[in-house]
Amino acid sequence: xxxxxxxxxxxxxxxxxxxxxxYTLTTGKAAGTFLVALDQKIILGTTCEKCQxxxxxATDYCGACGGQNVGFLEMPHxxxxxxxxxxxxxxxxxxxxxxxxxxxxxxxxxxxSTAKVGARVTAKWPESVEVASRITSxxxxxxxxxxxxxxxxxxxxxxxxxxxxxxxxxxxYKHSYGPHYxxxxxxxxxxxxxxxxxxxxxxxxxxxxxEYCDICYAQTDxxxxxxxxxxxxxxxxxxxxxxxxxxxxxxxxxxxxLDGSATRLIHNIGGFDITKAKEILTIGMQVKAVWRPxxxxxxxxxxxxxxxxxxx
Amino acid sequence: MRNVAILGVGQTNHARRRTDVSTIGxxxxxxxxxxxxxxLTMDDIDSVVVxxxxxxxxxxxxxxxxxxxxxxxxxxxxxxVTSGGGxxxxxxxxxxxxxRAGHANRVLVIxxxxxxxGALQYSISTLYDPFWGxxxxxxxxxxxAAYWKxxxxxxxxxxxxxxxxxxxxxxxxxxxxxxxVKKEITVEDVLNSKPLCWPIKLLDVPPISDGACAxxxxxxxxxxxxxxxxxxxxxxxxxxxENAAYRSMIQSEPLTIAAAKVYRQAGITNPRRQVDVxxxxxxxxxxxxxxxxxxxxxxxGGAAELxxxxxxxxxxxxxxxxxxxxxxxxxxxxxxxxxxxxxxQQVRGKAGAYQIEGxxxxxxxxxxGWANLRGVxxxxxxxx
Numbered sequence: 001x002x003x004x005x006x007x008x009x010x011x012x013x014x015x016x017x018x019x020x021x022x023y024t025l026t027t028g029k030a031a032g033t034f035l036v037a038l039d040q041k042i043i044l045g046t047t048c049e050k051c052q053x054x055x056x057x058a059t060d061y062c063g064a065c066g067g068q069n070v071g072f073l074e075m076p077h078x079x080x081x082x083x084x085x086x087x088x089x090x091x092x093x094x095x096x097x098x099x100x101x102x103x104x105x106x107x108x109x110x111x112x113s114t115a116k117v118g119a120r121v122t123a124k125w126p127e128s129v130e131v132a133s134r135i136t137s138x139x140x141x142x143x144x145x146x147x148x149x150x151x152x153x154x155x156x157x158x159x160x161x162x163x164x165x166x167x168x169x170x171x172x173y174k175h176s177y178g179p180h181y182x183x184x185x186x187x188x189x190x191x192x193x194x195x196x197x198x199x200x201x202x203x204x205x206x207x208x209x210x211e212y213c214d215i216c217y218a219q220t221d222x223x224x225x226x227x228x229x230x231x232x233x234x235x236x237x238x239x240x241x242x243x244x245x246x247x248x249x250x251x252x253x254x255x256x257x258l259d260g261s262a263t264r265l266i267h268n269i270g271g272f273d274i275t276k277a278k279e280i281l282t283i284g285m286q287v288k289a290v291w292r293p294x295x296x297x298x299x300x301x302x303x304x305x306x307x308x309x310x311x312x
Numbered sequence: 313m314r315n316v317a318i319l320g321v322g323q324t325n326h327a328r329r330r331t332d333v334s335t336i337g338x339x340x341x342x343x344x345x346x347x348x349x350x351x352l353t354m355d356d357i358d359s360v361v362v363x364x365x366x367x368x369x370x371x372x373x374x375x376x377x378x379x380x381x382x383x384x385x386x387x388x389x390x391x392x393v394t395s396g397g398g399x400x401x402x403x404x405x406x407x408x409x410x411x412r413a414g415h416a417n418r419v420l421v422i423x424x425x426x427x428x429x430g431a432l433q434y435s436i437s438t439l440y441d442p443f444w445g446x447x448x449x450x451x452x453x454x455x456x457a458a459y460w461k462x463x464x465x466x467x468x469x470x471x472x473x474x475x476x477x478x479x480x481x482x483x484x485x486x487x488x489x490x491x492x493v494k495k496e497i498t499v500e501d502v503l504n505s506k507p508l509c510w511p512i513k514l515l516d517v518p519p520i521s522d523g524a525c526a527x528x529x530x531x532x533x534x535x536x537x538x539x540x541x542x543x544x545x546x547x548x549x550x551x552x553x554e555n556a557a558y559r560s561m562i563q564s565e566p567l568t569i570a571a572a573k574v575y576r577q578a579g580i581t582n583p584r585r586q587v588d589v590x591x592x593x594x595x596x597x598x599x600x601x602x603x604x605x606x607x608x609x610x611x612x613g614g615a616a617e618l619x620x621x622x623x624x625x626x627x628x629x630x631x632x633x634x635x636x637x638x639x640x641x642x643x644x645x646x647x648x649x650x651x652x653x654x655x656x657q658q659v660r661g662k663a664g665a666y667q668i669e670g671x672x673x674x675x676x677x678x679x680x681g682w683a684n685l686r687g688v689x690x691x692x693x694x695x696x
Contacts, residue, residue: 066382
C-alpha cells in the first residue's frame, strides 16, 4: 500500500519504550554463602559429591555431572590467568584459582598488555563497598609475579547465607512503526481519525491496519476509515493495583469493536459514575471515543481519553 | 504411530515463596522425584525439554542452559519450549514427538516458574503490542474478567457458578500434599471477597506460586520396564490469531479444534461418559466453566448447570480437578505439565488421597498466551 504521511511519523520512525522490572532473586544456599563470605575476604568453593570436582564460585550443583555439591572449601587467593578480554575500559579475565577445577570470571586491575595467559594473579579487595554481599565485594585480581601456588582447605567457619537479593532489569527498546502503524498514528494525531486496512479477499476491515489478513492470508489492499464509536464487546472493573500500572484504580478495562471494523480495540471506558459501572455498562452497548484536545494529541491511543457510553 | 507412555512424574512442594532454593534448585527437586518415580537415572534420559513461562517472569535469560547444568543434562540434547501458561503441555507434546519420531527413547520434560521473583501482572502486560494496547493492559486478568462478563450474559456463567468452582477446587486441594493453599471456603466467601477485576474477585484467583514439575516420557520399549505406565492416547496444542476479524471470545476455537483432534486420536465420542477424571488449567474460576463446554463435557451454555449438579465434584461422575487444580498452587510455567502429571497419576492409581477409584482414562487441558493457545491430552492405563 502507498503511504503518505501527513505529519511526523515516517517509515523509519521508532517508538522508544522502556520496561523497568523489579525482581527479588533467590540465591540458593551456595551462592548465598559465597557472597557473604566475600565480605569477610574469603573465597568459597565447593566439591561435588559425585565427581569430586572443585567448583568456584560455590554452587549448589555440579555443572560437570549434575551432582550435589557438599561442604565448602576456602580457596587460596592466588591463581593464573586463563583468558582475557577488554570491554570498554575494563579488562576481564578468567582466573584459574589454585586448586580449582573451573575458572572464575572477574575484573583485572592492570594494563591489558600485562594480562598474559598464564600470568600469576592475586585477589584485590575493596576498601569499602556500596552494597555488601555482592560479587563486587571482591574487587578483582592484580598481578602477583612469582606468587606461591596455594591450595584449598575445608572451610570450618560458620556463615549465615543470604537467601534473597533485590535486582532490577531496565530494558530499552526502539520499536519500528513500519508502514502501517505510522500512518495509523498520524491519522490519530492529525485528523483524530482511526483507520484500518481492508482484506482483499474477505473485505473485513482490520484495526490496527496490517499487511495481511489473519484469517485469509490475503493481502490487504485499502485503508478504510472506521468510526470512533462502536460496540462494547467486553469490560471489567479494575480495582487491582500492580507494579507498572499506568492508570489509577478504579477504572474500566474495555474491548470495543468499532463500527466499520471487525477486530477488537483495547481501551478504557469512562465518562460516567464508576461506582455504578455494573448497572450502567452492558455487553453490546454503543460507546464513543472522547478525544483529547487536538493540540495535546501525540499519535498514540492515549489521544483518546476513553470511550464513553452512548445513551439513546 | 508409535505408542508413547508416561514413565514417571515429580512435583515440588509448591509455595508462595521458596527461599530455600534457587530456580534451578526448585526444578531439580521435581526432576529427582520424577527419576525416582520412574526408577531411572539421568544416564537413562536421551533428551531434555525445558518449559517456563514468559521470560520476563524471571531475570535469567536462556534459563535452560543454567538448568541443564544443575540436573546433569550436559552433553544431551536440550531445547526450551515457551508458550505462555500452557507451555508445560506444549513441551510434553515436543517430547512425545521426539519419542514418536524415534529420536529418543526417554525424554525428560521439566516445567517450572519461580513467580515470587518478578512482577507478575506487569510482565504479563508486555505480551500486548507496545503500540497498541499495552498502556491499557491489566495483565491477563483485566482481559479474562472482561470476557467472563460477556460469557456471564451470553452463556449464564454466573458469579455463583464460578464461586462453586473455587469452593470445589479449594476443598480438593486440602487432599493434595503438593498444594500450598489449604483453605476451606464457602460460596459466600468467594462472592464477598475483594473485587480485583470485577467480575473476578480475590477468591476466583489462584495463588502466585514457586513450583516445578517433571515428567518422563518413553517409547513402548522403554515402558516395558515400567510397572504401570500411563499411555498417551492423544495430545494436541493449537493456536488462533489473536486479533483476527470476528475472533470468538465466547467459545475458544483452538480448544474445540484440539479437543476434537485428541478425542479422534483416543477414540472418544462421548467425553462425559468415557473419561474418568479431568484436570483443567483454570487461571481463574471462570475458565473452568468455559472449559467444561469447550471440552464437550456439557453443551454450550450448560456449564453453570453442570457445576451445580455436582457432577464435577470429586465424587461426581466426571470429577474435574480432584488435585485442586490451580487453586492449590499455580506456578504458571509448570501448571500445564502438572495437569498432565495429575491425570497420569490417576490412571496409574497413584493419586493418593484424591485417587478416583478405578480411573482408566484421564483428560488434561492447558492454555496460554492471550487465551489463544489451547492444548488437550488424553492418557489411559491401557495402551489402546
